[in-house]
Amino acid sequence: MHKPSRPLGSPDTYNDRIRIVLVETSHSGNIGAVARAMKNMGLGNLWMVNPRSFPDETSYARAAGASDVLDTATVVGSLDEALADCVLVMGTSARGRKVPWPVMPPDQAATAAASHCGQGTVALVFGRENHGLSNDELQRCHYHIHIPSNPDYSSLNLAMAVQVMCYELRMNYLKGLETDARRPYLEPIAQPGDAGWDVAPASVGDVEGFFGHLQQVLEEIDFHRRDKPRQLMARLRRLFQRAKLDQMEVNILRGVLSAVQKTAGASGVEQSTSDTGPQAPEQDQGKSHV
CATH class of the missing domain: 3.40.1280.10 (SPOUT methyltransferase, trefoil knot domain)
Structure with a gap:
């Protein structure tokens, strides 16, 4: 049987x-x-x-x-x-x-x-x-x-x-x-540093390097302006710190930013305030100068 x-x-x-x-x-x-x-x-x-x-x-x-x-x-x-x-x-x-x-x-x-x-x-x-x-x-x-x-x-x-x-x-x-x-x-595996996670947590220096690179790219594509910064970088910092990045994730994000710089430079895209139209409130329109 x-x-x-x-x-x-x-x-x-x-x-x-x-x-x-x-x-x-x-x-x-x-x-x-x-x-x-x-x-x-x-x-x-x-x-x-x-x-x-x-x-x-x-x-x-x-x-x-x-x-x-x-x-x-x-x-x-x-x-x-x-x-x-x-x-x-x-x-x-x-x-x-x-x-x-x-x-x-x-x-x-x-x-x-x-x-x-x-x-x-x-x-x-x-x-x-x-x-x-x-x-x-x-x-x-x-x-x-x-x-x-x-x-x-x-x-x-x-x-x-x-x-x-x-x-x-x-x-x-x-x-x-x-x-x-x-x-x-x-034991739970919830974030870098937990037993079983595959990559070590990113160091403070690595994350700060990412934040600097991120701000640079956002300024280059005219998404962020130093003269009217509002709370954009603070909110992005809070977002990524909440994510508790590991070393591999920081490298991936830095790679994405480098690709954005390369593509924007190759296409000769130079945005200005007049190109984006009226500025919308920060919470209502993602593609705005904040």
Whole structure:
């Protein structure tokens, strides 16, 4: 029916002890999508309680490269079997109950899972596509997990709900790797100087050289006049400083300015005040003397 894939390898204690439990899943495609969501986030411990159809071609087709999660999945006949050896059980719930139960959002649930997995297996239980977990099944959970979706359209696809929780588990796991080489992947890459940026930040001297070159070109093409400077250069300086240029970007901009000078010189273009017509307000017309 399918080609066996490589085993998951040797997952560490955290990932191995997080058990995703699907209860009476109706659509085998959802099982494959769940396997994909799990493997995306480094998880591989999948249990199923009475799935309608598994294994089959549809589940493996939807797994899209996560067939190893399906190969090692455990199928049992009851929820009791899936939870018997667990130290903590959390079930997803989209609706309120007559008897209030401890409820956590996904990020707090991930933290709770991390704090207990050192003691043993932690189960995250997901219910049926059409009506979720029954009241009896939810009462077997220590905590309920509520994903705060749009109240006007709160029903999540099974694999989407699993993906939300697997993502939170992954983030919690990575945040705990303070000295691990994978830790930097959590840090943003937003500007030169950040780990992962490809070019060093431009120095103050490089940027000042660019500003001088820019003003020179704007004067040469009669866009900027020293006798009526207004706030043009101040605003352009603010713009480019806000951009936090790197060395390559400064070189590119200087190259553009040199090309403008070369082209303007070759064409013999010499603008004057009379050529541009009436001067428009600074904010209303970009091609004006400011």
